[in-house]
Amino acid sequence: MAILRSLLLPLGLFLCLGLLCSPASCINHNDNCTFFSKVIATTYSGIHANQNVYKSNTVYTVSVPVNNSISSVVLRAMDQHDSVIGSWQKADKYCNGSVLYHMKSPYSKLFEAKWVSPSSMNITAVKLQVFTVDFHNTARVSLKMLKRNVTTTHKLTTTHKLTTTQTTAKSSANRAFLSPMRDVIQILLIFLTSKLLF
Structure with a gap:
């Protein structure tokens, strides 16, 4: 009986760990901060x-809604390659x-x-x-994305090109329209001048 119990104990611990880290609830959270008993993803x-656009060398204030059941907050910032970046204060x-x-x-x-x-x-x-951890060591994980505003320059260039094209087209149209009008006015002036002289 004692032998059976000693064999079942590691098996039971292994099954318990498997339940805790099921695909629905287990997210990569192994570091020296804390071990969560359960992780729930929130939409x-x-x-x-304080800024939704990413900028280099900038201080961001990150605000997280909490309530009296939250004991701690764990934070991490990662780049597009999932490398940890930046530094948290205090x-x-x-x-x-x-x-x-x-x-x-x-x-x-x-919490800020x-x-x-x-x-x-x-x-x-x-x-x-962001992991908000309650007193039962259950963490709710959520994400906030900050993207660098790289489209501004592109949009300005496109707008400039469009404006230049429109101005060029308008000038060409004006020249095409004014050229015959100028000829007509010159003919009328010659005709009037000849009538006055003769």
Whole structure:
């Protein structure tokens, strides 16, 4: 009986771990910050950044809605290649790519953290990953995307080309229209002048 129990214990632990990390609930969250007992992906999170456009070397204020059941917030910022980038300010715990903030007040409705983007110009998009962790160690993960505004210059160039084309077309039309009119006016002037002289 003791032998059977010793064999079933590792098997039971393995099954328990498998249930905790089922595809529906397990997201890559292994770092030194914390181990979540369960992770739930949320579609709408209400995460807000003071700027929705990504800029290099900029301080962002990231706001996360919370309630009195939230014990901590774990944050991570990744580029388009899923590499961890930037730095978070005044975190309670710094981990491998993540930071952890403990909730100071149970009555807070909004949590805010400061993130400084890197100076690299090769980053086109940033994914802010937010885990709100409750007292049962269940984390709700949500994302906020920041994209670099690379279309502005392209749009300005296109608009400039379009305006130049329209102006050129208008000038050509004016020349085409005014040229016969000029000829008619010159003929009329010659005709009137000849009538006055003769």
